[in-house]
Amino acid sequence: MITYALIFAFACYGFGLLATLWRLLTGPTAADRILALDTMVINFIALLILYGVWRGTAIYFEASMLIAMVGFVSTVAFCRFILRGDIIE
Amino acid sequence: MDQDMTLLAELLVSAFLIVGGIFGFVGSFGLLKLKHTMQRLHAPTKATTLGVGGALIGSMLYFLMIESSVSFHELLITLFLFITAPITANFVAKTFMQGDVVERELPDTGRAFGWAVYDDPPSEKTEEG
Numbered sequence: 001m002i003t004y005a006l007i008f009a010f011a012c013y014g015f016g017l018l019a020t021l022w023r024l025l026t027g028p029t030a031a032d033r034i035l036a037l038d039t040m041v042i043n044f045i046a047l048l049i050l051y052g053v054w055r056g057t058a059i060y061f062e063a064s065m066l067i068a069m070v071g072f073v074s075t076v077a078f079c080r081f082i083l084r085g086d087i088i089e
Numbered sequence: 090m091d092q093d094m095t096l097l098a099e100l101l102v103s104a105f106l107i108v109g110g111i112f113g114f115v116g117s118f119g120l121l122k123l124k125h126t127m128q129r130l131h132a133p134t135k136a137t138t139l140g141v142g143g144a145l146i147g148s149m150l151y152f153l154m155i156e157s158s159v160s161f162h163e164l165l166i167t168l169f170l171f172i173t174a175p176i177t178a179n180f181v182a183k184t185f186m187q188g189d190v191v192e193r194e195l196p197d198t199g200r201a202f203g204w205a206v207y208d209d210p211p212s213e214k215t216e217e218g
Binding site for chain 2: 001002004005006008009011012013015016017019020022023028029030031032034035036038039042043045046049050052053056058061062064065068069072075076079080082083
């Protein structure tokens, strides 16, 4: 039963990755592209966690923690760069 | 008795995974489907964050009840994502406003200082003097 639920969740987040990729390529404004990158990071964290459950190991949690932190920092850095023209003033 | 507990755990984990998957799907579909950037900002920052929370709680329950090993990493990731999602949304909205919204289209702030995106923050000197 968990296998089927995992496959369903994999399909959902895989579609999410495709949707964010589409928005990243076609997004009309820079804000759309930054938002798509941030959502892509979140979807990827979910996929990593699901893969960890699939394989039954806890190794992937550290990886997803690091990806969460780097994703947040990179989003803020992109926004700062567009807002102020500089990341650290 | 033990069989029943395993079945209950599997049901619970599956329910969390499916609900998380649906929320993630809705968030990404909203990012694809909605028309305006400010509308598109809502879907990923709320629905996808909730969906990841569901998947993480499902994973935590799985390792707690079926593999019988406690892991708090998921809780940490969930907390981190829930704290950072509003900050990200605020920054993206500010970025959009700076590039694509003209200041005179916005309503008056009703204070001595204008919108934070366009005006510099009030310094302490001007407040005192």
